[in-house]
Amino acid sequence: MRTTLFWFRNDLRLHDQRALQRAAAHAIAHSQRLLLVYVHEPAQNEATAWGFRRMGQHRRRFVADTLHELQASLHALGQQLVLLHGAVADVMPACARHFAADTVFGEDIAAPEEQAQVQALRDAGLTVHTVWQSSLLEPEALPFDVTEMPQVFTVFRQRIEAAGLQPLPPLPAPVQLPAPPEALTTLPGWTADAATLLQAHTQDAAHERANFPYTQAHCRGGESSALAHLQNYLTPPWPDRYKQTRNALQGRHTSSHWSPWLATGAVSARTVWAALQAYEQQHGANDGTYWLWFELLWRDNFRFLHRQMGRQLYAARGLSRLPAPSHFPKDFQRWCSGNTGEPIVDAGMRELAATGFTSNRMRQIVASYLVHDLCCDWRAGAAWFESQLVDFDVCSNQGNWLYVSGRGTDPRVGRRFNPVKQTQDHDPQGRYQKVWLQS
Structure with a gap:
């Protein structure tokens, strides 16, 4: 029996899942099995051009928890979520060959790397239907x-x-899905559980001081x-x-x-x-x-x-005509570690490193400081946020960094947040700084 492939990407849910429902409808219409796959790419474990791991510990734990719950929800519907480690361009075509599949459904993501993944599957001879959702x-x-x-x-x-x-009303979660194929553990890159797949440690990194304590039940993925x-x-x-x-x-x-x-x-x-x-x-x-x-x-x-x-959103100049950004690696490292000497900035960066989260206002303050005060490359800051943030979102992260740096869509051509004024406005009694600057 042939198989329809569904590829979970940044849509790890069952409710309002148009892409999954279309994949299920295709499988039913063609009397096929339905294979549900999530892929973790080795590139997420490698160092970036800026010298740090692309996907940090906080997001690994949050995504692993999300996948674990999704597996349980699918199991209740008689399905399985197959976790694969490897490049999408390698493991997805291998899945297709193994289970006689030629059609893949998945979420449409407009970012360049995600678009390149889809193109790689098409280049491998697969028919890929992406759904914007x-x-x-x-x-x-x-x-x-x-x-x-x-x-x-x-x-x-x-x-x-x-x-x-x-907006259109959201779709309800499916109450049944087509059955999966057999012998899923024989797939290349198959991994037993999400924590192993993402190399997510079990230590509780978030704590009671965190704005978003993702290891606690009410904030878990x-x-x-x-x-x-x-x-x-x-x-x-x-x-x-x-x-x-x-x-x-x-x-x-x-x-x-x-x-x-x-x-x-x-x-x-x-x-x-x-x-x-x-x-x-x-x-x-x-x-x-x-x-x-x-x-x-x-x-x-x-x-x-x-x-x-x-x-164009990923070019050094972004959407602007500004010269290519400068960069000072030592200043960037001081910023990453929260040792710039500017208290409000250091507090924010230490909170980010400790918990994987910080408020939107603080993100603007620290991003502005890196770009406008330390004169470092905005792309390095965007990469650090990608590594650290539990809520990293490729489109919002890139758009916001471009905006703050004056290389995006801000009509004011860049916004410098004066750290002294920001402290007076948002932490006049120093309570926030006391929490995150204490030894």
Whole structure:
């Protein structure tokens, strides 16, 4: 019997899973088995050009927990999640040959490396169907072609709001799936469990001081934690206060903290939006709930910007005409380790290294300091965030670093955050610094 392949990427969930549902429908229509695969590439274990491991310990643990739960959920449906270690271009065609498959379904991700993976599968002779499902809004529904999208976010947002666009309702999780093929453990690169696959240690790196303690049950990776947290946060008064509290440097409910689960795809943006709308219908809309929509639109903007500009977003000059950035490796290392001598910056960088998380305001402060005060290459900073952040998202990370460095879509051409003023505004009594600068 032939097989349909489904490739989990950054969509590690069962609810609102259009790509998986299309793969299941294809398998049923052609009387095929359905093989579900997740691939961890060796490149994630290797050192970057900047001298550190590409995927750090925090994200490894969070993704491993997410995969572990997904395996259990699929098992309840009579399916299995096959974990493979190896380059996508090698292990996926090997799977196809082993199980007589010629068709692959998976999520469409607009970033260059992810697009290159898809092309490698097509070059290997496979038919690949990619499904766009990570954004709040559908590209085809936008009031402009993505290739002509306004790059300034305010114009982007105003045109969307003027058109009255609404996201599609999320899909329910499937109640059954086609059966898997047999003898899955014979596949090249097969790995027994997610912790082994990702080399995720079991030590609890996050602790009680963390803004996002991902080793604790309420913040653990996985679909059930994501959905539980969504409902927990959407309880008065937290959403109503979001606009006023979102720039706080610490606090469990000062921000939504949806980003780690959105990054792994354990929850979809459309599911978040549907829950937010239900909250507004029950408790009323206000500045806080509007600002949550505002931030989800920013996330969409960076995704559509990747569809529009592609590899140009990864060039040294970005979208600008600025000269290539300078770089000072010793200053960069001091920044990474939180030893710049600027207290607010050092506190933020130490929190990031210790917990894999820091607030959005702190990310802006430390990114600005690296680019505008230390005059280092923004791409090194983006790579460090990729390595360290538990909620790393390729589109948002690249878009935000370009924005802060003045090489993206900011009409002000770069934003320097004065660390002294930022300290006065957001940590005037030094409480945050005391937490993270203590020995």
